[in-house]
Amino acid sequence: MMKFEFNSSEPIYRQVAEQIEDAVASGGFEEGQQIPSTTEISKEFHINPATVLKGMNIVVAKNLIEKRRGLGMFVQQGARQRILEEKRNSFFEEFVVNLVREARNLDISEDELLELVKRGYKR
Structure with missing residues (x-):
């Protein structure tokens, strides 16, 4: 379950990246599993989609999740x-x-x- 601190000094996009990483580390998102989309996260938590995407791109750059065109984001093996x-x-x-x-x-x-x-x- 994701939870964001909107009054924190840590930017929301970094919190998005950390929340995804923490969910993968704890087994909340398993390897090979699809994770919620940018749109789903932005709607559920009332966050600008561009902010969510910026956070997700951090996790993509670390080779922890991958974008599959037309399918969504998935946790990579070994993440x-x-x-x-x-x-x-x-x-x-x-x-x-x-x-x-x-x-x-x-x-x-x-x-x-x-x-x-x-x-x-x-x-």
């Missing part, structure tokens, strides 16, 4: 794995690197940090 890899890389760069840096600043050893992470998983 879920590519999205998960991208998200894992982003997680590493945005969170893990900073976590390790902060742990070093606090004189937390690697072993202590691993124990803290394990403790976090148990919660």
Whole structure:
């Protein structure tokens, strides 16, 4: 289910792209499945069709969905794995690197940090 934050500083077209990617990553849209059209999304959420198309084009450019002339947009094979890899890389760069840096600043050893992470998983 798509949900848009119209008061967010993030542009709507980027939210469209992220919503589609998130739906593919979570299995909401399966590989080979047709996704809602630009017109369907724009009507359902009262978004300008050009804005929806701009967001969809981002996902097309990443080779996650493909346009099939006269048929619509479909999730490409391997799209879920590519999205998960991208998200894992982003997680590493945005969170893990900073976590390790902060742990070093606090004189937390690697072993202590691993124990803290394990403790976090148990919660």
